[in-house]
Amino acid sequence: MTQIGRIYLLVVLFFLYTPIIVMMAMGFNESQLYELPFTFSFRWYEALLGNKQLLTAGMNSIIIAVITSVLATSLGTLAATALARRTFRGKSLLQLLLLPPIAIPWLITGTAMLVFFYWSGIGRGMHALLIGHVALAIPYVVLVVGTGFKTIRADLEEAAMSLGSTPVHAFFTITLPLLYPSILGAALFAFAVSLDQFVISYFLATPGYSTLPVQIYSAIRKGFTPEINAISTLLLLGSMTVILIFARFAKPGDTSDKR
Amino acid sequence: MRSDSLLNEAVRGPSGPRKHRMLPSWVATTALLLPTYAWLTLAVLLPLLTMLVFSFMSATPMGKAPITFTLKHYRAFIDQPYLLNIGWTSLVIGFWTTLLCAIFGFLAAVALARATVGRMRETLLILILLPFWTNGLVRVFSWTMVLRENGFLDNVLHMFFADAGSISFLYSRYAIVLGLVHGYLPYMILTCYIALVTIDDAIIEAAASLGARWWTILFRILIPMATPGLISGAVLTFVPVIGSFMEPRILGGKVGVTMGTVIEDQFTQAFNWPLGAALSFTLLAVVLAIFATFSGVLRRGAAA
Numbered sequence: 001m002t003q004i005g006r007i008y009l010l011v012v013l014f015f016l017y018t019p020i021i022v023m024m025a026m027g028f029n030e031s032q033l034y035e036l037p038f039t040f041s042f043r044w045y046e047a048l049l050g051n052k053q054l055l056t057a058g059m060n061s062i063i064i065a066v067i068t069s070v071l072a073t074s075l076g077t078l079a080a081t082a083l084a085r086r087t088f089r090g091k092s093l094l095q096l097l098l099l100p101p102i103a104i105p106w107l108i109t110g111t112a113m114l115v116f117f118y119w120s121g122i123g124r125g126m127h128a129l130l131i132g133h134v135a136l137a138i139p140y141v142v143l144v145v146g147t148g149f150k151t152i153r154a155d156l157e158e159a160a161m162s163l164g165s166t167p168v169h170a171f172f173t174i175t176l177p178l179l180y181p182s183i184l185g186a187a188l189f190a191f192a193v194s195l196d197q198f199v200i201s202y203f204l205a206t207p208g209y210s211t212l213p214v215q216i217y218s219a220i221r222k223g224f225t226p227e228i229n230a231i232s233t234l235l236l237l238g239s240m241t242v243i244l245i246f247a248r249f250a251k252p253g254d255t256s257d258k259r
Numbered sequence: 260m261r262s263d264s265l266l267n268e269a270v271r272g273p274s275g276p277r278k279h280r281m282l283p284s285w286v287a288t289t290a291l292l293l294p295t296y297a298w299l300t301l302a303v304l305l306p307l308l309t310m311l312v313f314s315f316m317s318a319t320p321m322g323k324a325p326i327t328f329t330l331k332h333y334r335a336f337i338d339q340p341y342l343l344n345i346g347w348t349s350l351v352i353g354f355w356t357t358l359l360c361a362i363f364g365f366l367a368a369v370a371l372a373r374a375t376v377g378r379m380r381e382t383l384l385i386l387i388l389l390p391f392w393t394n395g396l397v398r399v400f401s402w403t404m405v406l407r408e409n410g411f412l413d414n415v416l417h418m419f420f421a422d423a424g425s426i427s428f429l430y431s432r433y434a435i436v437l438g439l440v441h442g443y444l445p446y447m448i449l450t451c452y453i454a455l456v457t458i459d460d461a462i463i464e465a466a467a468s469l470g471a472r473w474w475t476i477l478f479r480i481l482i483p484m485a486t487p488g489l490i491s492g493a494v495l496t497f498v499p500v501i502g503s504f505m506e507p508r509i510l511g512g513k514v515g516v517t518m519g520t521v522i523e524d525q526f527t528q529a530f531n532w533p534l535g536a537a538l539s540f541t542l543l544a545v546v547l548a549i550f551a552t553f554s555g556v557l558r559r560g561a562a563a
Contacts, residue, residue, distance in 0.1 A: 001373070012448075016387065016445070019398065019405045022401065074294075078291045079294075088288050094296065100299075105502025105503070108542060112310040113306045134302070135303050167287065192392060203527075216400070217396055220400055239393045
């Protein structure tokens with residue numbers, strides 16, 4: 001039984017990774033029409049270097065992801081502190097309000113943002129994308145940091161405060177250092193959420209300002225070339241690296257045993 | 260005695276001016292929460308409200324045409340019967356995706372929980388979840404490389420049967436469902452695994468030693484125990500799938516017309532925002548109904 005189970009898991013992994021590996025390999029194939037036999041070439045990566053549009057979009061993606069990560073982590077950590085350590089009325093309602101950005105299909109959220117930003121004069125473009133990305137990342141930050149809070153004993157802060165420390169001082173000297181792995185993990189996660197975000201960006205991008213996934217989508221619809229494989233490979237490797245680092249920092253379900 | 264009084268002082272804390280300097284508790288709480296919730300209000304709640312208003316408008320308020328308020332966009336399903344077909348297509352695609360994810364995801368979760376331990380399990384779990392957190396668009400695009408005519412699938416086939424025709428099924432509903440299953444399978448595996456991993460080995464050993472066959476263990480122990488995971492996985496698959504638009508576009512081509520692509524069109528091609536808004540809200544109503552139905556199970560899943 002154990003053998004069958006392991007073989008089945010290998011089949012699942014094969015299913016999950018085959019298309020990705022095929023796609024990556026085709027970025028290194030000489031033929032423009034993805035024809036075989038396979039001839040190894042860096043041609044499409046070289047072409048990428050000359051593609052201003054994709055490079056600019058890639059740069060935009062990274063900048064947005066960094067700003068999103070910083071903003072969402074700061075705001076989300078504050079909110080997580082209140083939700084984890086303070087008692088107040090309406091807490092469960094506030095926790096429920098974190099769900100819409102995660103649970104409602106992004107198509108609905110994205111089109112709603114488009115309508116509201118148009119109507120209110122906020123408009124589209126970089127600032128609009130930032131507003132959207134940060135909102136999508138905040139719930140994940142609250143979740144990751146909130147989980148981090150569960151692993152820290154509240155009595156440490158209480159002890160500090162009963163010894164005369166102010167709540168703010170206790171937070172910065174006791175809680176924050178203990179929480180640091182979770183916060184770093186949350187920041188990485190927010191970065192990945194923003195880097196991979198397509199739907200929201202698609203509705204809020206302008207012809208002059210877009211991100212990499214938006215450019216990839218329009219390229220796919222126009223008729224794709226192996227250049228798209230090359231840039232997609234870079235994007236996938238980028239986000240996989242970030243997520244793997246995240247997995248090292250905030251092992252889900254593992255931290256609570258470390259006391 | 261002396262040490263006791265010291266300890267008491269340490270526990271109670273020095274009484275005195277510090278207490279008076281502190282702000283009232285609600286001020287600090289509000290200060291902590293305000294930035295996040297103000298941001299969410301601006302970015303999510305107000306937009307949803309605005310879209311609700313737009314869905315009752317007679318036309319997109321861009322030109323000079325006077326705007327009146329009407330229910331006609333919500334009647335679109337009656338006035339334009341082809342929308343019913345499209346809605347049905349979305350539900351069918353959602354149903355098959357969810358069913359396939361549930362079957363294969365549950366089995367994978369059982370295999371993970373029963374056939375692996377320690378580091379191997381941890382590595383497998385990360386490998387399974389890794390694609391889920393990468394770009395969905397790129398993963399969908401990857402399938403075109405496999406499924407297209409003379410793509411990877413055809414080439415593998417021709418290695419064994421040189422003169423076989425093409426079995427390419429890109430631009431079909433099968434391709435859409437396949438791409439969506441690929442996208443959401445990791446999630447189903449995770450939710451089922453979280454439910455299954457809590458099962459005590461002793462229960463299954465006891466059942467086996469008392470003579471239970473594998474199907475008894477499956478249907479009497481594993482499936483009932485995994486039900487919360489199966490339900491949350493199913494909800495969290497079905498909901499995004501019925502709102503998907505890039506998967507049907509890229510993998511479905513001309514046959515890939517779903518609620519998602521129709522809504523996308525209203526905002527990017529047809530510029531009929533009120534109709535798009537009404538369709539979005541109809542979809543949202545379906546989504547909320549699903550969440551409301553399963554909220555109990557989902558909440559227990561979130562607490563675990």
